[in-house]
Amino acid sequence: MTEEEISACIQRANGGAQDAHRELYQRFHASVRRVALGYSALGPAEVEDVVQETFVRAFRELARLEHPRAFGRWLVTIARHHSQALSRGARIRGRAAEDLALELETSMPAIPPALTLERRVVVVRELIEGLPEGPEKETVRLFYLEGELSAREIAERLGLGKSAVTMRLERFRARVKRELLARLLAAGVE
Amino acid sequence: MSDASRHLDARSWKALRDKSPEEVADFSTHLSQPCEVCEAFLERSDEDDAFGVESLADEALGSMSTPREDAVGWARLRRRLWTPRRAWLAGAVAVAAAAVVAIAVLPPVASKEHEDRSWRLKGVAPMSLELSAVARLPDGTLHAVTEDDLLPPEAVVLVRYRASEVSDAMLVLESPEGPAQMLGGYTLEAGTHDLKEAGELAGVSLAGEHGPRVLVLAAWPRGPRSAAARDAALTQRLVPEEAAQARLRLRVEPGYVAP
Incomplete structure (x- = not known):
């Protein structure tokens, strides 16, 4: 759409x-x-x-x-x-x-052309690909790319505490926010 | 700033929010590289989302996987949003089995007066359209609705149509006291069918209604602009004369008990 x-x-x-x-x-x-x-x-x-x-x-x-x-x-x-x-x-x-x-x-704040949804999706995909292989990448992949499981269900599947999964997801989300904020600020500079 | 060791904190955040050119320039460079300190600030930040990054991130993250159809969630939402004005009934109710009555046939009028209207469909053959209905009464029985029929507000009116061709249509409930209620857009098939949406019978709840009402089915023969014409009519809350229309007059009376 x-x-x-x-x-x-x-x-x-x-x-x-x-x-x-x-x-x-x-x-x-x-x-x-x-x-x-x-x-x-x-x-x-x-x-x-x-x-x-x-x-x-x-x-x-x-x-x-x-x-x-x-x-x-x-x-x-x-x-x-x-x-x-x-x-x-x-x-x-x-x-x-x-x-x-x-x-x-x-x-809602206006967004520059560099941050259309399509471009942001590419940014997120690149950030996921750039994560080192390991539990954080696995958590992010299960939650966002497969998009079927809840944080609770991922915790059960990986044998982790719920808070550990939430923490990983929030850390990755913060990384996404940092990358998007950098692009927003850069668009303001241009 | 010009200090690579500086990171996001409450003070720099305020400077960025105030669009300090120096801060904006420096942090646009600094944040383009991974920074655990700044990411930790963004993770726990209770600052206002002046830049909208929260929603920018959430929207992108939520768009990473292909959404599945959620029929159950939609059905629940639909009941919350449109009950009692509209009601949808599972297909078990056999509208066709009831003795429904054809109500009206109004082919489109090709008057010169309307030729300049941008949404008018030019060159289409007049279509025939008929509307009939049964009411599901509070006791669960079905009652064939006739013109000027008296119905209780607890009734749900089920619509059936006969269309000469595939068309884009809308259903409207008109009232002499107020603006027409746009009940939604539909696709009509050629032939005689129950009005359905997402596989379920479309019904109109009369809850909250009182006095004379007119149920209007307006249709545009399927063409390159028929859906646009229908959507424009829905947006403008108008039933254009050019659309084929079938109408059914009702009267809603509280306390009415069907014979």
């Missing part, structure tokens, strides 16, 4: 077309789910809740989204906020709903 197709789909969804909502859900549910699955504190039911709440919130606020091309980034932002709120623990779990009720940020 190209950016133009996504924009057209969002326009149709804003007009009430349910098939457009379905297309958006099928295109983006995996990205949203991957965010939640990275939180080993969340069980399968909570992960599904994150997916559902993210799309409910996004579809209800869709008309307010300023830049349709930022839809994917907007979704994962909602998903991360909700996942964080849920993973903080049962004692403050009730605050998740409260957090979600906060004003939804509908404006």
Whole structure:
């Protein structure tokens, strides 16, 4: 689905077309789910809740989204906020709903052409390939490239603690952020 | 900066956020190489995501694998978002078995008045379109809907159509009191069929409705611009005259008990 197709789909969804909502859900549910699955504190039911709440919130606020091309980034932002709120623990779990009720940020920073999704995917792939063979690369490969297992399931498969898997994933994610930030700053310099 | 030993911290982050030219230039170079100190800062950072790197990373990371169709998740989401306004029923309900009634046939009108409209479909043969419906009542029985039928708000209206050709269509619920509700876009097959979406019967819940309502099925014969014309109509919340239309008038009365 190209950016133009996504924009057209969002326009149709804003007009009430349910098939457009379905297309958006099928295109983006995996990205949203991957965010939640990275939180080993969340069980399968909570992960599904994150997916559902993210799309409910996004579809209800869709008309307010300023830049349709930022839809994917907007979704994962909602998903991360909700996942964080849920993973903080049962004692403050009730605050998740409260957090979600906060004003939804509908404006996303513009990105330079060097950081289109296609290019970022290439960057991530290169970073994965560049990792030395070993447990970190295996964890990242299982989680992001195979894209089927949760952090919990990977911990079970590799015989590790959940926190160890989460730590590896977060470390790799930080590497991705560092690389993307460098490119963002470079685009600002040019 | 000009100090290779400097790394990201709260102060440099603020300078970057403020677009300090020197900091931006130096860190764009510094961060282009692996740096455990800066990555640790980014990993644990509670600073605001002024650059949007969190979502840039998450979107890219989530796009590394090919998504699978998630029919279960979509069905759950659909129920949450559209119930009670719309309802979808599993294919077990035999709409065809009920004595449905053909309601209307309105082929497209080729008036000169509309020739300049950009979305008008030129040169298409008039198509015939018929709409019929049954209502699933609260007690589970099916009731063949006739023109100006009285229905309770608990009813779900199941739509059946007969189209002379493949077409792009939309379903609309009109009300004299407010704007029309765009219930969604569909593809119609030639012949007589139940209106379906993703393999399930498409139904319209009348919950929350009161008074006269008109169910409208509008269609454009399949062509290079038919889907675009349909989508434009959905976006503009209009039922254009040029579309073939079939209409069914209903009346929703709370407390009504079907005979």
